[in-house]
Amino acid sequence: MRICLLTPDPDHPLLAATTALLTPHHQVEWLDPQGCDDFPERFPDPSSLADVYLLKTRTPRALALARYLETHGAPVLNSASATALCQDRTAMADVARRAGLPFVATRTEPSLAPLVAAGEPATPVVVKSRHSRRHDLVARVDDAARLRELAARWPDEPVVVQPFAPNDGWDHKLWVVADQVFAALRRSELADSVPGERTRTFGPGELPAGWADLARRVGEVFALDVYGVDLLDAGGTPVIVDINAFPGIRGQSGAPEALAALALRTAAGSRRPRVPAAP
Template sequence: MRLCFLVEEHYRHDGMPLDVARQLTAWGHRVDVLRPGDSLLAISEEVRAGSHDAWVLKTVSGGPGLTLLESAAAVGLTTVNDVRSIRGVRDKALAAVIGRTRGLPVPVTYAAARWERLAEIPAAEYPLVVKPADGSSGRAVRLVRSPEQLLEVGPELAGEGLLIAQPYVPNSGTDLKVYCVDGELFATERSSPLHPGQGVRERQVPLTGSVARIVAQVGEVFGLDLYGVDVLLGPDGPVVVDVNDFPSFRQVPDAVARVARAVLRLARSGTAVSLPAGPAELVPAGGDPYGQRGFGEGELL
C-alpha cells in the first residue's frame, strides 16, 4: 500500500507516528511523510484521486495539516481518522456540544472570543478550567479559582482565539488517559497538568467497566477509531475532559505494531468510520498481515 503521513513540526522527532511509518515501511509498504509546516506543495496537483491509499494526520490543533487532510478527503481519499471526526474533536467547544448532546459526561462549557467576557460566568461556577478551544499539549490551560484571579490571568489568554471555560471537577490530582486502538482499550494514570506536584508518572492501571463504556461511547459519538480520552474521576463519576484523535499511545503494549496494523486495516477498508472491533492479528516476523503492494522506501522527510 502507499500511505501519506502528515506530521507537524511539533511532532517531527516523536516516535509516534514516525515509528509507525518506519514499521509500515519495514513491512514493505510505501510511506511518504510530509511536514505541512515546512513544505511547499502544489496541493491542487499532488492531492488527487489515486495518489495514496490513505492519509494519516499527526498535527497540533489549528495546524495546516488538517487542511491537507480535508483536501485528500474532498477528492475521495481515505483518511485516518475520518476527517469529519477529527474536526469534531479538534474544536473543543464543538466537541463539548456534540458530547453533551449525545449523552457523554462532559462538563457545562462556556465559550467566549474575548477573555473579558468570561467575567460574566456566575461566581458559583468557580473554580474554572480555562483553555483555548483549539489548544493541544496543555497549551494555555489555566485553573482559575475566583473571579479575582480571572482578572490576573486573563491577559495571558489574550490572542488565544476562542476560549472555553468549564467548572473544575474535584479529583485526586491524577488523570486517566484511555487509548483506543482498533476497539481495544488501554488505561494509564498520570499527574494532572493542573496538579503537577502530585509526582505520579504515567503508568498502566486497570480499566473499570464504567470508564470503558464511556470511552467506547466516545468513539461511537465522534466516529473515531484511533483516539485517546482524558477522564477525571469526580465525585459524581467519570467525566470526559478531552478527546484526542491521534494521541501518543504511551504505555500501550507493542503500540507501534498495534497502531500500524490499525492504520492498514482502516486504509484497506476505504473508510475510517465505525469499523467493528476484533482481535489483533499476529504479524509474522518481518511480515505484513495484509499483503504487500506498492513496494518502495518510505520518504521520511
C-alpha cells in the first residue's frame, strides 16, 4: 500500500511512530500542501495517487488539495468537508447542538466591538476566534477592561462568545482513532495559574460513564475518523467546548497502532466513507 502524509511535519511524534509501524511492508511518503501549486501536473493520472492520504494540516491550501484528491477518487482521512467543518466554530456549535450533543451555548459576533459597545460581559465569558487556526484568539473575559484590551489587539476578528462554565480547572482531552478512545486531563489554559503538573494521562476505563460513547457519537455526527473532543466537567455533566480534526495525540500508548490500522483499512477500501451533517 502507498500511504501519503499531508503535512509540513512528517516527524511529528504520532506520524513518525505510525510511519515506523507501516514501513516494513508498505510505502509511506509525505507531501507538504503549501509547496504543491499545480495539482493536475503533480497527479496526472490515477496511478500517481496514493492508496490513502492522512490530512494532518488544515490550511486553505491543504483543504483544496484534499478536495482535489477526493474528487479524483483518493480516500482522505479526515475528509476535507469534515476538517473544514471543525474550523468554523459557529458551524461546529450549530451541528453539534442540532444533533443533541451537549455543546456549550455559542453565539457569533462580527467582532468584539458590539460587546464593548454593549458593556459586556455581565458574567464571565470565553471569546474565541470564529475560525479555528494556529495562534487564534481564545481568552476568558471577566470584565469590560479585559474585553477592551482584546478588542484593541483583535479589532477585526470574527468571534464566538460562550458562557464560562464553572469547572475544576482541568480540560478532559478525549482523542478518538477509528472508535478507539484515548484520554488525558490537561490544565485548562483559561484556568488560574497554579504550580504543579499540567497533564495527567489515564485510561478510557477511568472516564465517567458515557463519556467515551459521547466522544464516539461526535465522530458519527461530524464524519471524523481521527479527532479530539475537549470536555469540561460541569458538576458531573460533560460539556463539549471544542472539536478538533486530526489532533496530535501525543504520548498515548496504542494511538500509532490504531492510526496505522485505520490507514490500511481505508487504503484497502474496507472503510465506508461518512459525510458530516450540514450546518
